[in-house]
Amino acid sequence: xxxxxPADDRTALIARHKAAIDGSLxxxxxxxxxxxxxxxLFLYGLTTLEVSLWKILHGLxxxxxxxxLMLPPDPGSFGRALLFVKALFETxxxxxxxxxxxxxxxxxxxxxxxxxxxxxxxxxxxARRSLDTVRGVDALIWALIWVNVVGLGPFAGMxxxxxxxxxxxxxxxxxxxxxxDRKPVEGVTSLGGSKLHEIRFGLIPQVLPVIASQVLYYxxxxxxxxxxxxxxGAGGIGLYLAETIRTLEWQQVSFLILLILAAVTxxxxxxxxxxxxxxxxxxx
Amino acid sequence: xxxxxxxxxPAISGHAESYRRAMSAKRRQTLIGAVIFLVCVWLAAxxxxxxxxxxxxxxxxxxxxxxxxxxxxxxxxxxxxxxxxFWGIKGWLKLLWQTILIAYTGTILGALGGxxxxxxxxxxLGKSRVLRFATRxxxxxxxxxxxxxxxxxxxxxxxxxxxxxxxxxxxxxMGAMGKLFSEVVExxxxxxxxxxxxxxxxxxxxxxxxxxxxxxSNFASYSLLRFEINVRGxxxxxxxGAGGIGQDLIEAxxxxxxxxxxxxxxxxxxxxxxIDYGTERLRHALLSLEHGR
Numbered sequence: 001x002x003x004x005x006p007a008d009d010r011t012a013l014i015a016r017h018k019a020a021i022d023g024s025l026x027x028x029x030x031x032x033x034x035x036x037x038x039x040x041l042f043l044y045g046l047t048t049l050e051v052s053l054w055k056i057l058h059g060l061x062x063x064x065x066x067x068x069l070m071l072p073p074d075p076g077s078f079g080r081a082l083l084f085v086k087a088l089f090e091t092x093x094x095x096x097x098x099x100x101x102x103x104x105x106x107x108x109x110x111x112x113x114x115x116x117x118x119x120x121x122x123x124x125x126x127a128r129r130s131l132d133t134v135r136g137v138d139a140l141i142w143a144l145i146w147v148n149v150v151g152l153g154p155f156a157g158m159x160x161x162x163x164x165x166x167x168x169x170x171x172x173x174x175x176x177x178x179x180x181d182r183k184p185v186e187g188v189t190s191l192g193g194s195k196l197h198e199i200r201f202g203l204i205p206q207v208l209p210v211i212a213s214q215v216l217y218y219x220x221x222x223x224x225x226x227x228x229x230x231x232x233g234a235g236g237i238g239l240y241l242a243e244t245i246r247t248l249e250w251q252q253v254s255f256l257i258l259l260i261l262a263a264v265t266x267x268x269x270x271x272x273x274x275x276x277x278x279x280x281x282x283x284x
Numbered sequence: 285x286x287x288x289x290x291x292x293x294p295a296i297s298g299h300a301e302s303y304r305r306a307m308s309a310k311r312r313q314t315l316i317g318a319v320i321f322l323v324c325v326w327l328a329a330x331x332x333x334x335x336x337x338x339x340x341x342x343x344x345x346x347x348x349x350x351x352x353x354x355x356x357x358x359x360x361x362x363x364x365x366x367x368x369x370f371w372g373i374k375g376w377l378k379l380l381w382q383t384i385l386i387a388y389t390g391t392i393l394g395a396l397g398g399x400x401x402x403x404x405x406x407x408x409l410g411k412s413r414v415l416r417f418a419t420r421x422x423x424x425x426x427x428x429x430x431x432x433x434x435x436x437x438x439x440x441x442x443x444x445x446x447x448x449x450x451x452x453x454x455x456x457x458m459g460a461m462g463k464l465f466s467e468v469v470e471x472x473x474x475x476x477x478x479x480x481x482x483x484x485x486x487x488x489x490x491x492x493x494x495x496x497x498x499x500x501s502n503f504a505s506y507s508l509l510r511f512e513i514n515v516r517g518x519x520x521x522x523x524x525g526a527g528g529i530g531q532d533l534i535e536a537x538x539x540x541x542x543x544x545x546x547x548x549x550x551x552x553x554x555x556x557x558x559i560d561y562g563t564e565r566l567r568h569a570l571l572s573l574e575h576g577r
Contacts, residue, residue: 042392045385049446049527059442066441093331100325136553140432140520144537149345154332228430231524232534235332242524245436253437257429264428 070254080252084240088259090154091236092267094229095222098161103215106166110173128171135167139225143234154235161222161229172214176207212278216271223267227260353546370547376532380555382446383528386521387514390450394457395507398423401458402465403491409469409477411487419462426459431517435526446527453514453521464506465499472498501570508563508570515559519552 014021075081113127143160150156185202193201230238237256244252290296355369370376403409405419431452438448476494485493522530529548536544 038392042389045389048385049382049389049450051389051447051450055442055447059438059447062441063438066437090331093328096324097328097332097334100328132557133553136516136556137549138516138520140523141533141537141549144534145349146346148349148537150338150342155334155338158332158334224428224430228432231432231436241433242436245433245440248440257433261425261428 066250069250072251073255073258074251075255076249076252081255084237084252084256084259087230087237087240088263091226091230091238092223092263094154094157094161094236095219095226098158098226099165099215099219099222101158102162102165102169103211103218105162106169106173109166109170110177113170113174114177115174128174131167131170131174133167134163135171137164139164140229140232143229144232147232147234152233152235157226157229157234157236160234161226164225165218165222168218169214173211176210180206209278213275216275216278220264220268220271223264227264352542353549355543355546369543372532372544372547376529376548376551379522379529379532380551383518383521383530384515384555384559386446386449386453386528387511387518390453390518391457391507391511391514393450393454395461395503395510397454397458398461398465399503401462402469403495405462405466406469408472408474409491409495420466423459423462423466426455427463428459429456431456432520432524435521436524439525444525446521449518449521449526449528452526453517456517457510457514461506461510465503468499468502468506469495505567505570508567512556512559512563515556519556 075084109127109131113124113131115124139160142163143157146156146159146163150159180203184206185198188198188202226236226238227241228238230236230240231242233239237260241253241256241260244250244256355365357365357369401419401423404411404415405423407416434452434455435448438451442448442451472495476498477490480490480494518528518530519533520530522528522532523534525531529552533545533548533552535541536548
């Protein structure tokens with residue numbers, strides 16, 4: 001069965017609801033202008049960055065060869081495999097310890113940057129801006145700086161992860177402290193609790209689950225960052241990754257990438273399990 | 285007034301006993317957790333070769349390093365001192381603009397890729413199970429491998445310059461956005477989709493008229509957020525020769541051109557903050573646009 005609409009009815013219908021069908025002219029012009037602007041900037045970017053079709057095709061050809069050479073993943077020898085696994089352990093250690101230390105050292109910073117703890121506007125502003133600045137510098141840049149201070153090796157990488165996270169945690173804590181509910185604290189006070197009791201039973205149960213789940217989340221994301229910190233010589237698997245890519249040992253490259261993928265997936269899984277255990281059914 | 289409790293009342297002592305049992309079980313759990321945690325910290329400290337002695341011995345270098353990057357500015361000759369500090373500003377501004385363009389083109393390409401793939405990866409629209417599984421794994425792979433690793437490989441394949449940086453950012457963005465987009469798509473109201481299906485529309489028509497209008501402002505907001513992240517990412521692409529301001533920065537750090545380091549870093553931070561601020565304003569405008577409708 002077909003539902004046929006007489007031609008006259010159809011034109012009448014279209015004429016009656018012209019505004020609804022065509023939409024407003026202004027919206028249409030604005031949409032076209034936005035799309036044209038975005039596209040124009042995109043094309044300008046492509047020409048400025050000297051992107052050409054030939055370059056892309058040539059590169060894709062090379063890339064295809066590399067991918068073919070990557071298969072099957074192979075560490076070369078058993079000794080190399082052990083070395084890579086050790087570097088992976090180093091990477092995870094850097095991420096874990098860097099995050100934990102940042103979480104601890106950021107505590108006083110968070111208090112200084114919290115509006116309801118330090119009421120002085122200038123101090124508050126300065127603390128917030130310095131945290132922003134520390135956060136704005138990439139971990140890789142911090143790694144370069146720390147390598148100059150403590151020398152090459154995973155220790156520099158750990159310090160770099162810690163420094164770049166100090167800013168993030170400081171901001172996080174100050175926000176958590178600012179938005180903490182005063183009622184449990186007042187409840188403890190009304191029962192005759194001391195200042196210490198207030199913090200232990202009023203404040204910590206509120207903020208600990210949030211902080212713990214954030215720390216877990218940062219360990220997850222830092223595992224990704226610490227895989228590349230070795231590129232500038234600050235320890236971890238990145239050193240071997242950069243080295244094998246530069247020497248075109250593609251089978252080892254793919255083995256390393258697989259190792260990283262496995263480690264990141266495992267840590268994601270673990271941390272989501274732990275996070276769920278800490279915060280329970282409550283969604284944060 | 286005092287509240288008298290008879291401690292010998294069996295009901296009360298029973299309660300007290302069960303409370304003590306529950307608390308000691310919880311304490312034991314906390315203790316076990318703490319021990320596991322400390323063992324992990326200890327292992328991690330060995331793994332990352334933590335050496336407090338070395339740290340204390342060299343800790344003074346860190347403030348010294350930071351201080352050395354500070355230029356000497358005299359109030360009397362402020363203009364000339366600033367000009368000397370930012371001596372390379374012309375070249376740096378050009379590289380900074382290149383960095384922003386790398387981030388922009390990379391974001392556009394990645395967002396387009398994520399946009400196309402998210403409908404296949406979404407559980408409520410994806411037509412075939414196999415295709416959905418494959419797309420999801422592909423997106424996962426693209427976002428788990430760090431972009432600088434892609435850049436390292438692309439530099440060899442495509443040659444030095446901004447092109448590999450742009451492609452590396454595009455791939456990583458595609459992985460991250462494809463996942464976010466597909467989550468947005470999975471949360472849409474399915475009624476318009478049913479309506480379109482009832483009129484006999486094809487898959488593409490359903491997406492164009494029933495799905496896209498619902499998700500577009502959300503997609504735009506995520507893309508803006510991603511652009512800001514990508515500007516940060518693009519600023520270090522130069523470390524591996526993939527274009528942008530990073531190449532001058534790593535040269536300054538490696539060759540100990542101290543005041544250059546602070547000048548370039550300040551420029552990067554200022555740019556990131558400006559873009560941060562701008563995209564936030566735009567996102568708020570987008571959100572209010574959506575609420576107004």
